[in-house]
Amino acid sequence: MTDVQPLRRSLPRIPDRFAAFGAVLLAVVVLAALLAPWLAPYPLDEPRPLERLLPPSGAHWFGTDQVGRDVLTRILYGGRTSLTIAVAVLGVSAAVGVTLGVVAGYAGGWVRDVIMRVTDVFLAFPALLLSLALAVVLQPSVNTVILAIAVTWWPWYTRLAASVAASIATRPYVDAARCLGVPAPLIIVRHVLPNSLTPVLVQLSLDAGGVILTSAALSYLGLGAQEPTAEWGLMVQQGQTLFTTNWWVVTFPGLAILVTAFAFNVLGEGLRNALDPRRAVK
Amino acid sequence: MLAYLARRLGQALLVVAGVVVLTFAVMRLVPGDPAVAFAGPKATPEQLAEARARFGLDDPLPVQLLTYARDLVTGDWGTSLRTRQPVRDDLYLAFPASLELVGAALLVAIALGVPLGVLAARHKMRLPDFGVRLGSMLAVSVPVFWLALALQTVFASNLGWFPIAGEYDTSLDTTSPLTLWTNITVVDALITGNWPIFTSTLEHLVLPALVVAAYPTGVIAQMTRAALIEESGQDHARLERALGFGETSILTRFALRPALSPVLSLIALVFAYAIVNGFLVEAVFNWPGLGRYAAESIRSLDTPAIAGVTLLVALVYVLANLVVDVLQGFVDPRTRSR
């Protein structure tokens, strides 16, 4: 047997394990956040003024910050903040976005036009920008961050769901159901929603990284989580003047954001390739 | 093509109208009285009333919205509460600096992202492909403000290879003053032949531009790869193979041009994203652009200024999308005749 692909240079092929790799990485991040109270070597929010800015050591793996708190402990708890924000934002965005999108796609006509034009307007604002404006207007807090990002994120799901719904609304079995007098809401729940689920799931995974980055950026700008909440972006902001002298105060929280966003992105990419055979490369 | 353009233009105008309404709504959400903010806390009731009248705050909301829209169209973007300057003038100074930063970053991103995408597609499912894919996923996952701090600390503070902050060495203003044409420093320095400021600006640009370029580079590399793989699976790639062309030649000489069409439309999205990402980078590198202006405005709750920045970026986004739609006609001849 000859593998006739003579034009390909013969580097070894590597199987695509992105989904598995991302899932494992994400599982580590989620477990670390969930088990923070048990994993953390020190209690949260216990400043020890005598142990300020200690470099990484056996006692403090990631060192201590400017008020003598263990950086590893705060990073573990910070995962809870970031993941909570991501889940809340995506939950709200997907619920609102998919509902509107399915209605728009299924109904068509002027209903669709109105919904899609409003969506266009919101999409014209980059997420961080409108969040900035909103976060200024409202009191800075974790809840503000969730609200501000969710306001800018739902339109993506509307677009996605609308296109899926529009393609399903023309399928013969949906036509048949409509002719039999099945009410529209029932058709939507039975046929349109389940079919929108897969692309929405992939999108959720791909978006989670973006939400984490945006929320960290808002906190970094002082418009999100406030002291003493353990939040990675906030930790970077508070430590930034110390970077040259005490690198660990900034480096580790930044890495935590990077790893978490990376885990979501890799998982999303892997899922997309696994679930959408058209995009996958055999 | 003309009819298509007209329709796209109409859509864009509709979006712009929506953007104005939304910006107005966000501004009205502000707790606290803009009149108090303008007249100051020690203002007399008469001064307050005067300020209210001046801003039209006693009118019903729809009237205020129409007044706001009319002012915007006639070029009155309000007065900054902080700088006491017309917002439009402030933006006119800050925006070119942002454009300079984002423009440089996008050039870097295209120059790196497209070849990386080609490399990945050429060796798909092999080591270079996985390297590019993982690398581009890292690039889109890195928090920009943190990357900015890290590069600044390592390459500017510790190694001293690049300047720490600013747009150019301002001491040059006395020795070789810059004549302004476009307000984009690097361009002005180039066209007036002001080499000291030109090289100084380039030196100052390297680190912030690299940071802003990270995200677009990753996105462009991924998109180029996907589009090329799709294109090289088409019928025409089989004919090109049958004509004896090698894989690299098929990708770069036949598949790349049609594949760039989706990549181009992405660049509009990435452009707006890069401007906003630039905000964070500008804060770290003290770059005198929109981001620094926005950050200062936010700190002083300067709503007209914030609304101005918001509106400007949204407009730029809408415009970028339009431009890309037109450009696509040139890249992909099929869309031209549509």
Next chain:
Amino acid sequence: MMISVRDLQVRYAGRLVADVPELDVGAGECVAIVGESGSGKSTTLLSLLGLTENAEISGRVRVCGVDVLTASPKALREIRGARAALVMQSPQAALSPATRLGTLMRRALKLHGRQGNDVDAALEAVVLDREILRRYPHEVSGGQAQRFAIALAIALGAEVILADEPTSALDVTVQAEVVGVLRRLRAERDLALLLVSHDLALVSTIADRVLVMKDGAVVESGPAAEVLAEPAHPYTRELLEALP
């Protein structure tokens, strides 16, 4: 022999999709492979130029004297186009959308070190105006695109043409045009022509010999006149009866 195939077996993921014990095409000869879609006829054709992706191939395949299955990528690229040319089913989809026809022609000539003055003769041979070189694929008709693909082969000096359903995507009148061009070139230039088609009417007008394939296997072969007049295999009879 321009094409000589012995014991060719093509498998995808272990499944046998084409099994051709013997196939020879000499210069000036036309052999047709007929069968329904999925019978393995296109796979057979593509495997002659090493164009099947992810397939396992065994046997012996010689095209223009080169052993395709053991040839180096470079040797294979040299016979592709220059000595053995492919003409595909969907003519416009087979041309890169953003490349003018003239650009494709120029690049292909340069690749194989041919002169530009072969172009005029080639275009004349397929009855195309030089003006076509300035056009993009979406600006030409299906028949023009197909004749251009043949012109490419001629300009590159191909001795073998492998045609995969060259007429099935065309209108009836245009089909006759393309068949006419193929038949004339075969006579004038002593081309070896391997034609894959499900169209027995077309095959009967041009082929010297016929292979009938079903489910990957050759069920009948012989001189075209014999096979089409007195089919031995029931499947061939079915195909013939399906003719209008």
